[in-house]
Amino acid sequence: MIASILKVLLFPGLLFLGVYSFVLEFVDRKVYARMQNRKGPPWYQPLADMLKLVGKKVILPNNAQKFVFAALPTVSLTAVVTAFLCAPVWGMQAVTAYEGDLVAVLYLLSIPTLCHFLAGYNSHEVYSTIGAFRTLTQMFAYEVPLFMAFLSPAILAGSWSITGIAAFYAARPLYVLINLPAFLIALLTSQSKLERAPFDAPEAETEIVGGALVEYSGRYLAYFRATAVSELTVMASVIAGVFLPFFTGNGAVDFALYLVKTFAVVLVMVLLRATMARIRIDQTLKFFWSVLTPVAIAQMILNLLLRGGLGL
Amino acid sequence: MKKKERPGGLAGLAILNLFRKPATQTAQFGLGGIQKGYRGRLLYDPATCINCVMCMRDCPTGAITIENRGTKEQKDMHAYLDVGRCVFCCQCVDTCPKKCLSCSSDVLLAAFSQDDLKIEL
């Protein structure tokens, strides 16, 4: 009992998520800077930013609902942290694994997006309202290919838990290649879910000044930032668990492999962020619905057929 | 000559830059970017000054002041520069008929109060 509480609270639970999120944010910012031929921030910059924000004064908009305004950051952070408990970190076994946790994780990861929308809508400000509607529009664009991309490997594996999928592919590593298109779709859609360039129209700084969170300040903004950073970690972990399931069986070696895999996923995401211009919201919709969704559907049908054909 | 469009054309250069020295310069340890001929604080030679005040007349912002504290025969020349108004165009240097003004590359002229900005050359 105490062991599992410690697992949830310390490692590989909340504390690890916090520390590792700072590391990944640092990697994100540093590599982004170096790709732009800049020096980049020192290693403690993410922590310093967070501490500074937490210490700042909170300003509540007059016409916003105070309780909702204050509760949304906490709700979204909680959802993301809960989702992390289902991702395998130490070894193949996640802290909590049950049949269907993949679907639960995906739904938990939708909560921050909805919180963004509600936060923007509740702020009653013209920039944040437009940002909120763009957030929601973008969510309708990426949610379908995202779900299909994550469920295709699950269909082939015949298991709805991340741990189960990882165990299936760890036994048959070559089957990972079948899911390659789904892997690419998962990378692009998570980029869009995290609202990073080229899909950062919902928070476009030069158009709507930061979008839905324009009225947030102080520790509430800090929570939202923490949500965004943890979401990156969780996305990277889930992608690593579902699409890159290479395990040795030794817990410590698997943990090192986990670090390598998440780093690789984050590096690809930074490269995507650095090399493209922000595309317009209508172009985002068109791209997701007319390019990624058909590919995702084809992948799903292929996996269904293979599942029958291979006699698994 | 229509070239094929492709996304992420910058990726090669971006990855290459990961292994290159960053272009950012730190100003913490001295100013790196000050060139030889940079126009900075003025230098004044009171011995050659003839108090013609042409520099004062041509200064676009009225930053320079030449003062004779002595008499006409026994000159005691002083030049004052209001760094807060000076735009460092160095027109005074060009105007000066006796070349008693010149410009240096000293640009570290910040001060904590308005009065400290008025310096004697």
Add this chain to the structure above:
Amino acid sequence: MSERNDHKVVLPIGPQHPSLKEPGSFKITLDGEKVERAVVEIGYNHRGIEKACESRNYTQDLYIIERVCGICSHAHTSCFCQAFEDMAGLEVPRRAYYIRGIVGELERLHSHLLWLGVASHEIGFDTLFMYTWRDRELVLDLLAQIGGNRVNYGVNTFGGVRRDLEADLMQDILHVCDQLEEKIKYYADLATTETTLIARLKGIGVLTPEDVRHFSAVGPVARAAGILDDIRVVEPYGVYKEIPVNAVTDDHCDVYGRTLVRVKEMLESIRLIRVMIREIPEGPISVRAPRKLPAGETLRRVEAPRGENIHYIRSNGSDMPDRVRVRAPSEANWHGMSYMLEGFQLADVPIIIAAIDPCYSCTDRAVSLSSGRDEQIASWDQLRLFGIEQYKKNGIDPGSIAIRPF
């Protein structure tokens, strides 16, 4: 801030907004994401420069004119100096013209690199922004070596230039040109192949040749619509009388065309710098200028990086001008702005505004509202005839200027 009627939102962009580098206000009426109506309000940056010039002597004015624009400072002083030299009847040494030309082309390089960075920042492409601004530093360092300052070089003076170009500095310039040429060619290649860039720039902010005529837009905005209005070509001045400029035009008519025009102009500038350095004559760099101008008036045009600069001086015979009028290129380009914005999406607003390379402080002038009495209004045809006569007096036949038909 928002005003609502019939589900339409009025979105204020400015006076303080991340996409604007200087204060200016745009009231955008949105229907969903679509811009229905755009109201441009400028005037937040009025500095009274023209009036300040009237109360100072010509030498002092030179430095005020230099500070009209933070980017094209050399183009403004070139124009002012030429107007002064015109009236005083000064014979400027050839070497001074060449040095002015070299600095002018370096300024064009730095202005266009700056624009490319700002434009890519507006469309969220920060990597290109960092690269172009890094490369711009090379040019700025050179300009600091030539003139003694990064932005207000103070190279021009009445009757010539203030500093000579030494041989080793010219070698440095050629070296930087080699470095930049390679990089600019890379950006030109990127601009024609990168999908996201093209998707964001193509078909945005369209201003057809008819519209350009109607709003009298100048500079790269006009050249992107195929109208050749480069003063260096149509009315050569200074060094451009000896070294012809290959005009750059494009017929995309949109922001993409303006990008291509600017990138190609950078390559053309590099070529011009090389030719000028090769052919620069020896000799004096300035002649002595008088302090007073004879009574009269003059008007000169110079091609700034953003378009056509017009300076007008009226003198009453004293050492102070009676009237100075500065028409910066942005002032001409503002008129078509709301027309360009309407019908496109909110996401396109920053890049359309940025595409004219707006300079708010150059533009803001006091407006006098007159009663309409005692006014002599010349019609467009009268003005045109007057202009043709004036040009013929100066020895330029406007009939020979190639204007692309549309």
